[in-house]
Amino acid sequence: MRLNVRHVDGTFEGRDEQEWPLARTRWTRFHLDAASGSLSTTGPAGEHSVDFPALGPGADFWTEPLTEVLKITGPASARVRLTSTTTDADLFVTLRVQDPDGNEVSLVSAIDEHGVLAVGWLRASHRELDHGRSLPHQPWHPHTRTLPLTPSRPVDLDVEIWPTSLVVPPGYRLGVTLSGSDFQMPGDGPWPVAYGIEQRGNGVFVHDDPHYRPAGIFDGVTTVHTGPASGTSILLPVIPAQE
Template structure:
């Protein structure tokens, strides 16, 4: 199956605080259950796609956005009301182009910190060598030490189903 173009993720989220960060990773998994990594521009072992959104910057410019790719102007900061659900579109930094072989699957990881495979991860590496902060996906990552726990230390939730459908949108190319 071929996917070529931007990746989109729509989530319905809430937090017990007035803000939250969302880090998303789209990962191919081989038939043996291992994450498949790729040579990236900042790391030799990156997933297929990485996205990030600070929920207080969820505003979207509809004129500059597409179904797959939200454009966040980052002109204002809009705190959330604790416990209230908000629809958010997570922006991925790069489009993708890949053919996924039969028997492979895709996984979407959503978390409140930088994506990382962590020690002992079951992965097929594009290239192995030591990197500083090797638990993060790449040399460039968010600095979590300056995040106030009163804003970012809450309980975050992702809703799914019914009127609160959260989903991954992939640009599938079909035979012509």
């Protein structure tokens, strides 16, 4: 199996491997803290929450500047506890990177030349898991029935995040954005356009059809809960830095 491991400057290095995920992966959980907007391997001390309009930009969580290189290669997942003011909600989980000056790092992806580190999404009413097939880094959803939300009652969503790779240097920050709509790469562009859609991280595959996201259900307010009891976090495939 041949991998192309990416670097923040747009280069990559080829690597031959024997298995997937890599056997030497150190599965590392990064916890979200709504009180500080932080992302850390140390869990928050208390329970907190943050609200955002479901069709707005969402909520951001960032690590402190890294003190050593962070190598990520493999699949990932997120566990998010949320509530909604309506009977359903879409959740988009976007992994991001910023350079020491706060500039967004964009990466060439399979669908967009200005892609993010990785992304995953799930409709809350399809949160049911097949526990026999699910893995910590790869939740499995049968999508055989819908489970509507009770407004203001929290539920847990396990979200699969697409496999990715990146070597993140010291001084950079790792981030995650939780939102109810497609993430858009920040900046003024100009952005390439295909089929009338600006290429800002999602290619042409955007989720904006009102038939599938009707008003009154998907335009409410989403609340994300964090803390020891909530368990809101992302699980990342960290590779030993000494390689």
